[in-house]
Amino acid sequence: MVETTGGEPDDGAAEVLDRPLPDGVRRRVVQIVSDGFGGLTVAELPAQLRQYARFAPNRRAKFAGNAMAAALETDPLFRQRIAEKLREAQPELAGALDSGAPPPAADPLDVAAAAYVLRPTGWVKLVTAAGEEALRADAERADEESRAELERLREELAQARGQTKAETERLRMELESAKREAESLHRKLRGALSDVKRGEAALRKLQGEMDTARADGQAQVSAAESETRRLKARLSEAEAALEATRKAAREGRSVEDMRVRLLLDTVLEAAQGLRRELALPPVSVRPAETVDAVEPGRMTPKDIAARALSENDPAIVDQLLALPQAHLVVDGYNVTKTGYPQMPLEKQRLRLLGQLSQLAAQTGAEVTCVFDGAELAAPVLLAPPRGVRVLFSKAGVTADELIRQLVRAEPPGRPVIVVSTDREVADGIAKAGARPVASAVLLKRFSRG
Secondary structure, three states: OOEOOOOOEOHHHHOOOOOOOOHHHHHHHHHHHHHHHOOOOOOOOOHHHHHHOOOOHHHHHHHOHHHHHHHHHHOHHHHHHHHHHHHHHOHHHHHHHHHOOOOOOOOHHHHHHHHHHHOOOOHHHHHHHHHHHHHHHHHHHHHHHHHHHHHHHHHHHHHHHHHHHHHHHHHHHHHHHHHHHHHHHHHHHHHHHHHHHHHHHHHHHHHHHHHHHHHHHHHHHHHHHHHHHHHHHHHHHHHHHHHHHHHHHHHHHHHHHHHHHHHHHHHHHHHHHHHHHHOOOOOOOOHHHHOOOOOOOOOOHHHHHHOOOOOOOOHHHHHHHOOOOOEEEEEHHHHHHHHOOOOOHHHHHHHHHHHHHHHHHHHOOEEEEEEOHHHOOOOOOOOOOOOEEEEEOOOOOOHHHHHHHHHHHOOOOOOEEEEOOOHHHHHHHHHOOOEEEOHHHHHHHHHHO
């Protein structure tokens, strides 16, 4: 049993409150604890409240209210210390509660909160009575507010009815005036419509005469314009035919000259390469040389067959590029996405072009690398490496179609090697006379250095 400050047993300690504290009483209890809180040392505070020791009273009541109420209920020693602080702060109220005669003029909530902390005999009744008084006061206050609000709404309704009645009367008068004005306008409108109909009849007659005259004039103008267009069209066709003839003559001669010269260079270098490859003797033929025999150091058909390479041998790339006037055409993205697809497109292009530049320097062959322009979000700013021609397909044209155009542009007989794994591309360029090579073979040639 908790002892009071006088050392006598606290008779109210055995009483138990069988309902939650009313909100008003609880707020006053928290305020009493917060006020007495500052007069206690940290050691005198329960462990859960020590973190709020440095808070100001208002801030303490705001953030630690639940914790202080719980400690006051569960820790008799803490409640006793708070009760001592309350007795020091409000000795008259404390004495009155101890004597069982609370001041009649005191606020019931203050009396109930003090009784809850001091726990005098009959404190539960005081707390319960204060809660009921607070609820009754709240109900009376709410009732007063409701009556005031109802009276205000009645006044507003009466005012609105008066305004509505006045507005209705005004609108009725305006409606009658509008009806009279509408009848007057209707009579005037009927007279105006009669005048308009007579005017429309005269206008239609004039319009018919004007349409007839305009139709005759337009027919004559149309005939003249048709003849003029026909003559201009014939003149344009003649000029276009003449210009096309001139352009075809100029371009045809230039392209044919280039193709013939390139083919001639190919044939000459092929003949020279064949002569070196076969190690042919001088052109002069001796009768003894026509005899079928094998001379020391000469290549036999078996030796030539033994030199054939597998389709997957990277050395076949060097063998093909050693042909005279060889032209290597590379399907760029087909190679990069076969060898290093995880890299960004820009780095794929740079890596492939660097390898092709080394290959061109080693072999001396003409190298063209084709990329699909549809893969790009914007034009590429790229400085082609030395010895490599870089082309991007136009909008609506795939890289495969551009490769076929490059193969068709070469003269028949020139060795053209196309690197692509696309079977459709390989079959198409093979029919056109080019030599297909798989992308994996070129990648193996790059890795060999």
